[in-house]
Amino acid sequence: MSPENIQQLAAIVDDAVMNRTEIDQIAATNPALTMEVAYQIQAASVARRIERGERLVGMKMGLTSRAKMEQMGVHEPIYGRLTSSMILNNGATIQHGDLIHPRIEPEVAFLLKRDLSGPVTPAEALLAVEGVCAALEIIDSRYRDFKFTLPDVVADNTSAVLFALGDLVKPPDAVNLGNLGIVMEINGVAVEIGSSAAILEHPARSLAELANMLARRGESLKAGQIVLAGGATAAVAINPGDHIRAVVDELGVAEVRVR
Ligand code: OOG
Numbered sequence: 001m002s003p004e005n006i007q008q009l010a011a012i013v014d015d016a017v018m019n020r021t022e023i024d025q026i027a028a029t030n031p032a033l034t035m036e037v038a039y040q041i042q043a044a045s046v047a048r049r050i051e052r053g054e055r056l057v058g059m060k061m062g063l064t065s066r067a068k069m070e071q072m073g074v075h076e077p078i079y080g081r082l083t084s085s086m087i088l089n090n091g092a093t094i095q096h097g098d099l100i101h102p103r104i105e106p107e108v109a110f111l112l113k114r115d116l117s118g119p120v121t122p123a124e125a126l127l128a129v130e131g132v133c134a135a136l137e138i139i140d141s142r143y144r145d146f147k148f149t150l151p152d153v154v155a156d157n158t159s160a161v162l163f164a165l166g167d168l169v170k171p172p173d174a175v176n177l178g179n180l181g182i183v184m185e186i187n188g189v190a191v192e193i194g195s196s197a198a199i200l201e202h203p204a205r206s207l208a209e210l211a212n213m214l215a216r217r218g219e220s221l222k223a224g225q226i227v228l229a230g231g232a233t234a235a236v237a238i239n240p241g242d243h244i245r246a247v248v249d250e251l252g253v254a255e256v257r258v259r
């Protein structure tokens with residue numbers, strides 16, 4: 001695909017982000033949309049956000065749990081980029097009307113103290129981690145009916161829109177990171193129950209896989225960045241009036257309210 005085409009498709013997804021409008025899947029009309037091209041479109045669309053003054057604050061993994069893969073019908077981990085405009089304070093209230101068809105999922109986040117370049121093992125990846133915390137990610141695919149192919153969702157920055165981190169940050173070796181119970185509650189009712197073990201069997205594997213996928217494209221993680229390891233359960237649609245809490249064993253709570 002030509003650089004002009006990549007820029008054009010990046011503008012289409014970026015405009016959909018800005019205008020909160022649904023678009024048709026781009027793979028359907030662009031047979032040349034390989035995964036490689038999809039990551040180039042993602043990078044170009046996020047570059048437009050950076051030009052508007054946003055900062056890159058980290059990266060996210062997606063489709064790292066069986067629950068998420070089955071929900072979306074897509075079966076390979078992917079990554080996306082997190083910018084400063086996506087960060088919510090823990091407990092923040094968001095406006096449902098500002099989003100298209102938002103869903104929420106409980107996650108575990110890493111805060112990096114060192115640069116991290118693949119190839120690395122999960123154990124090596126953990127040495128770059130300062131702390132881990134509970135997180136909630138709100139995803140809002142720009143595609144009609146939240147339906148997409150793998151290259152589509154990569155081009156759409158893996159549906160990223162907003163996320164909140166819990167207040168409690170612990171060193172990774174201070175918690176049983178490979179098997180933390182996770183409950184997502186909406187208005188006091190447990191709607192999803194899972195474990196950090198669902199995230200590629202251990203969240204450190206997700207972090208290492210991210211570094212390794214980035215290395216194949218000549219990129220790396222940087223000290224100070226946030227990494228979302230991927231939803232541990234299926235994502236759930238949110239509605240005005242909802243109060244959502246991700247309660248993670250040993251790591252406390254990340255929460256968001258919807259107006
Ligand atoms: C793609 C984003 C997946 C996760 O944690 O698995 C994701 C989607 O489901 O729309 O963020």
Ligand code: MG
Nearest residue numbers: 105137230231
């Ligand atoms: Mg996610």
